[in-house]
Amino acid sequence: MQQRVGSVPGKIIAGQAGVTLVAAALYGLTMGGDAALGALAGGGISVVLSLWMALRVFAVPAQAGPRAMFAAFVKAEVLKLVMAVAMFSAAAIFLSHVFVPLVVTFVATLVVNWLALVFTRRDRQGFGG
Secondary structure (H helix, E strand, O other): OOOOOOOHHHHHHHHHHHHHHHHHHHHHHHHOHHHHHHHHHHHHHHHHHHHHHHHHHOOOOHHHOHHHHHHHHHHHHHHHHHHHHHHHHHHHHHOHHHHHHHHHHHHHHHHHHHHHHHHOOOOOOOOOO
16 A cells, blocks of 8 residues: 555544644643653544554455445444553553543643545635536
């Protein structure tokens, strides 16, 4: 599988990384280094999960057919949920004092996914044309 940086998944992951760095800088300036670390961890969780999904789902060639693609998606999603629980559990244990910046930054990176839905539409009424 070859994933291009300019592809939609690549742009989403880059956008999430950018949001993470901006949030970490803002938290660092306003609340200190620990809050910046929490923001980096929250955004990092989102970036890792998105990267996991992109690598696993797009590893299946189009010639494999819809069943193989769906199976890859379901397997990747289940493992992504397990990874999310593990990473958030570790964050709750080790970064409990900065859990708010962690969660806020994680949610901010999800906004990138939501915006991608709007800006990558391919029909005439969409914005991403």
